[in-house]
Structures are given as structure tokens and as C-alpha cells.
Amino acid sequence: MYQTTYHRPATLDEAIKLGSNDEAKYLSGGQTLIPTMKQRLASPESLVDLSGLSELQGIRADGGSLSIGAGMTHADVASSAQVREMIPALADLAGGIGDPHVRNMGTLGGSVANNDPSADYPAAVLALNATIYTNKREISADSFFNGLFETVLEEGEIITRISFPVPSKANYQKFDSPASRYALVGVFAARTDGNCRVAVTGAGNDGVFRMEAAEGALSASWSADSVGKNRPDPDDMIVDLHGTGEYRAHLVNVLAKRAVTAA
Template identity: 65%
Template sequence: MYQTKYHKPASIDDAVAALAVAEDGKVLGGGQTLLPTMKQHLASPTDLVDVGGISGMADISVSDGCLTIGAGARHADVAASSVVRDAIPALACLAGGIGDPAVRSMGTIGGSVANNDPAADYPAAVLGLGATVVTNTREIAADDFFEGMFTTALEEDEIITAIKFPIPSSAGYSKFPNPASRYAMVGVFVANGGSGARVAVTGAGQDGVFRADSMESALSSNFSAGSLDGTSLDADGMMADIHGTAEYRAHLVSVVAKRAVTSAV
């Protein structure tokens, strides 16, 4: 057994202060990953700083061509939000496909992005849309944020406050879910915007979410599923586990990418 102190700060400043004095403090989002990890004694923080009660933390708004989602917004809220559905329908669809209703009613976008599970859905949207991760101290471009499996550019005790998504002309997400957990065996987010196409793949890479350059080039010339016919990804660097080989995942990326483009157009 170990003791953990629970904090419910009313502001980001209070959360930062609580983390600063904690011996081994952790930010608590929806607890869908952190609490099971604690139950298994894989983590034993001295302090849990629950950012869920901070005013404005779950706000969702659009301004200047950007959709901003507060880090505390739960997956179910993003899926149901008319603001998200109007601005980037693919993002609402992605949120509605995460896990099961219990996970969606507690899990938050900030927790998912901070955790950077290699099979999580949101990292594909953040990278595929070229979003910006806003924290209590700075703004981090998606291309600089994801640094590898379960690793991000976040500093110790840095708190994600929101994610800013530029609104694309069109976007689509498709995933081939693990039938048990619903995590992505492979998930592909495609976006078409002013500066060309972006393609982000989750569930497949050994280093977590990544951009598929060859697919981006093909789609920037012609944003259609058919333009992906000649593209394929190397199995080198793909994950291999009891659910599928690296070759299987590489093939699946092509299949799922075409479905994502079809859903976008």
C-alpha cells in the first residue's frame, strides 16, 4: 500500500503550485490510464492533481479558422459537440470511436495526448491536422510534440490546457480497431488544407504516431483514394505483436488510409 494525496485545484496556478511542492505529483485527467496503472502499482504518485474542475478547461470554441478544445474535454463531449461536428466532423467521429461509453465519459483529450499511447486515436488527429498543443507555459507544434512511444515534449509537471486545430478543407479518420480494447490496430487521419495534404498514422509505428510522407505527396497532387494506389509503407519500423505482424500492419495502413480519404471526400 502507498498513500496518495488528492488535490482539486480551482485554477491552473493552483495546480502548478500543488505539483511544485509534491514529491512525485501527477496531473489527473479522466484517470482512464493513470488509475489502472496505479492499481497495478506501475505508478505510485505521492499526489494527484485533478485538473478536471478548473474553469474553462473543457471549453470548445472556434475563432480565426481554428477549433480550440480544452484539455479537460471528455471524449463523449467532443463526439457530441455541434461546434466540433460543424468545424471538423472527422474529429467528432474519432472521439466517438474511442474505447467504450465508460471510457468516453471519463477520458479527456489532454490525458490522451499527454499519454501518447502508440495505439491511441487523438495523436493521429493532432499530428494529421498540424495542431498546436497549448500548455501552461508555451505552445508546441504537433510536429515537435510526439517524441516516441509514450514520450512527448512535455516537461515535468507541464500541464496541457488546450489543443488548437486549424480547420482544414476536408479531413477523414478511419481505424481498424482491436476488437477487445477498440484501440487502433491501425488508424489513419488525413487532412487536406491550404498547404497540402497531411497523413498521420497511429497504432502501427514502433515509435508511435508518424506522418506518411509518400502518401502526403500523392494526396497533395490529387486528394483521392485512387492516388494512394501506388504507395506502400515499409514494414521496417512497424509494430509486431500477437495481433499482427509488421507486414500485416504495413498493408493495413494502405487499406485504412484509402478509407480515411474516402470518408473525407
């Protein structure tokens, strides 16, 4: 047994004050943090629940972008008419996360802050070249993710919202584990203002990554043929009981072609 004090702040300022202690942890949907605590892999002295903060809520159009509050659940994003209209691939991605319980509790901010190498949202954040807003600064997608379960977030920093530029074409293809629904490989392909970006989750030893070798050809011609034989090095892929590096590298190529075709 260990003691944990639960706080439910009413404002972002109050949450930041409570979270500035090294031994505190922010809690959003709890879909990762609570199982981690149950397994004793984390034992924070205090939990600062972000779910009551109005500053982390809401979905709104913002110029050519769609701004989504960090506290919006996967179910909120999946069922939002605005997300469906502006970035249908993002609504589809959110609707394919886990099961109904996970989707009703888990949040955009929690998923992106956690940066699980098999999580879905990081692929969308990177492929859509999103901007992550925190209580301190704005961070571009390319400089946010920092390897497995690591990001550039500092102690006590809170993601408040994420702004996704609206693409002209986008699609997410996921080959999931039937047990957890996590991605064995997931590929998000997007074309925004003529620039193409392809991001891969579930596969890389260092977490989410861009398939830059295919992006130039796709920018010139958006077709499955432009993906060609491009695939990552199998030695850079995750190897586990679900698949070899060779298998994952092959899936990346197959799913990239499917995503481009479906978009």
C-alpha cells in the first residue's frame, strides 16, 4: 500500500500549482496512468485530475486549422460533426482506439503526452504537422516526440490543446492487435497545401516516425505507385511476439499504399 492524495482543481492555474511538485502526476482519462499505478510501475504522491478544467475542453475551427482541447475524449473526437467534416480521417482514427470504455475515458492530451509507441494519435499529430499548445509554449509536431514514451514536455507542463491544419486528403490505416486494439502498425498519410507527410506508429524502435523517403514522390504525384517499394529498415522495427521486424516493415509499405489510395 502507498498513500496518494487526489486533487481535482477547478482552474488551469490551480492545476499547474499542484502539479509543480516533482512527486505529482497529472491524471486525465486514467487509461494508462491507473493501470501503471496498479502494477506499481508508478506511485505518485499526488494525482492532479485535469478532467474538470474548462481550459482543456472544446473543438473549434481556427482559420485553416481544427483546434481540439487536450481534455476531449476519443469518443468526443470520433462523434464530433466538426471533426468529421473538417478532418474525417481524425474522427475515424479516434473511433478505432481501444474499446468503448477506453474511448469514453481516454483523452487526446493524455495519449499524446504518454507517447506510447503503438498509440494512434501521435501518427496523426506528425502527419498533419500539428501544433501542440501547452500552458507555457507552442511546440511543432516534428520537435515534440522524443522516443519511446518520451516527449519534450517538461515537469509540470500541461498540454492544453492541439491544432491540426486541415488537409486536402488524409487517411489512417491501422493493422491492430485483436486483443488490445493497439496498432501493430498504423500509417497516417496526409496532403496539406501540396505537401505530403506520412507518419508511422506501432512499428519503430524509437516510436512514431515519418516515412520521408516516400513523401517527396507523393508530393509530386499522390498515388500508391509513388510509395513504390519504400519501406523502413526491418532492423529499426519493433520485434515482439506479434511480429518480426521484416513483417512490420512490409506492413508499413502495404498500409502506406492503402492510406494513399483511400484518401
